[in-house]
Amino acid sequence: MAHFNVKLVSYISRMKNSPLILDTKPVSYFIGEGALSHSSKVLENFTRFIILFDENVRTHCLPILREKVPAVAMSDVICIESGENKKNLDQAVYIWNELTRLNVDRDALIINLGGGVITDIGGFAAATFKRGIQFVNFPTTVLGMVDAAIGGKTGIDFEHFKNQVGLFVDPVSVIIDPIFLDTLEDKQWQSGFAEILKYGLIIDRDLWRILYGKKYREIGDLNKVIIKAARDKIDIVKHDFKEKGIRKNLNFGHTIGHAFESHFLLSGHPVTHGQAIAAGMICEAWLSCQLFEFDPSQLDEIVEMIDANFQRLDVNESHIPQLLNLMRQDKKVRHGKLNFSLLKKIGKALHNVEVLPSLVVDSIKYYINT
Ligand code: GLY
Numbered sequence: 001m002a003h004f005n006v007k008l009v010s011y012i013s014r015m016k017n018s019p020l021i022l023d024t025k026p027v028s029y030f031i032g033e034g035a036l037s038h039s040s041k042v043l044e045n046f047t048r049f050i051i052l053f054d055e056n057v058r059t060h061c062l063p064i065l066r067e068k069v070p071a072v073a074m075s076d077v078i079c080i081e082s083g084e085n086k087k088n089l090d091q092a093v094y095i096w097n098e099l100t101r102l103n104v105d106r107d108a109l110i111i112n113l114g115g116g117v118i119t120d121i122g123g124f125a126a127a128t129f130k131r132g133i134q135f136v137n138f139p140t141t142v143l144g145m146v147d148a149a150i151g152g153k154t155g156i157d158f159e160h161f162k163n164q165v166g167l168f169v170d171p172v173s174v175i176i177d178p179i180f181l182d183t184l185e186d187k188q189w190q191s192g193f194a195e196i197l198k199y200g201l202i203i204d205r206d207l208w209r210i211l212y213g214k215k216y217r218e219i220g221d222l223n224k225v226i227i228k229a230a231r232d233k234i235d236i237v238k239h240d241f242k243e244k245g246i247r248k249n250l251n252f253g254h255t256i257g258h259a260f261e262s263h264f265l266l267s268g269h270p271v272t273h274g275q276a277i278a279a280g281m282i283c284e285a286w287l288s289c290q291l292f293e294f295d296p297s298q299l300d301e302i303v304e305m306i307d308a309n310f311q312r313l314d315v316n317e318s319h320i321p322q323l324l325n326l327m328r329q330d331k332k333v334r335h336g337k338l339n340f341s342l343l344k345k346i347g348k349a350l351h352n353v354e355v356l357p358s359l360v361v362d363s364i365k366y367y368i369n370t
Helices: 055-060 062-068 089-101 116-131 142-148 178-183 186-202 205-211 222-239 246-251 254-266 273-291 296-309 317-328 357-369
Strands: 010-013 020-023 028-031 049-054 076-080 109-114 134-139 153-158 161-168 173-176 339-345 348-354
Touching: 020 222, 028 222, 049 055, 049 062, 049 116, 055 062, 062 109, 062 178, 076 089, 089 116, 089 153, 109 116, 116 134, 116 142, 116 153, 116 161, 134 142, 142 178, 142 186, 142 222, 178 222, 186 205, 186 222, 186 246, 186 273, 186 296, 186 339, 186 348, 205 222, 222 246, 246 254, 246 339, 246 348, 254 273, 254 317, 254 339, 254 357, 273 296, 273 339, 273 357, 317 357
Parallel strands: 028 173, 049 076, 049 109, 109 134, 134 173
Antiparallel strands: 010 020, 020 028, 153 161, 339 348
């Protein structure tokens, strides 16, 4: 059963052809086709809106928001530069300056319109300005819709460390409308798909069954898949907002995956987050096989599915020492130990599994040699 805490999330409505509406206090979620049109329910409690986005979103998504949500059409806007490398203190200062220039007070609502960078930095800037202004997330990417916009992680990168400064703070609401995905580049679509696969593996075998055998551009009922994946994340963070336990399961594929991501960034040939996490999931599924009674045929299934959707990364054995060093710098390392979230079986994960570096090395060799 994927949704282990359905009772926690009070279910408001799901009429045919309307979005799923969940009121999880303090956050309300509107998920699925038509969600934008329903967002007026949230916005009617506010009289002033400031929309934050980047230059890509300005071109592709802002017109859609303005058309579908007339209440915000004439709002003040703040546009920042796009890119993970722009999720920094300078841009946070820029947002605070703009909020000051626009005389924004605590009665206003900040609308974060964009992917993970916008919801991270926008939530952070809002939560710290004048000791906290309320904000709402309108994710426009797959990754944002099923992950970054949900769960209250906000922050910026600092001194080369990802998400080094930030806070857990919930938005008032998250409005997830797949309408924006028509504007998404293929590469970004593929990147988000890795996170959707992850929910199938860690918590939602039913979702895995829906996806298995398909390519990311071939998903028939995209609306259903986005709703299921977002719902999985909501269930997890509702249980464990501050990541003391079950939320750590979301790190499956990420301990080795983040090392791949940093390695390729440092080498000047960056890969997307999803490409890196997909590779990390192969390594960590292999680790699951070594440490638990994880069925090898399920490992084959995972490898087959990931290979059908992601090109293998150009890694060789000479990269392994740097990959291990990068893992040791990760926030998930405690007291120098490499900690993993691994799989017991497809649809069930567990966290705080300590793995010897030699076995981690073998898992990367498995990735390279199979
Ligand atoms: N993206 C992982 C988390 O929200 O905990």
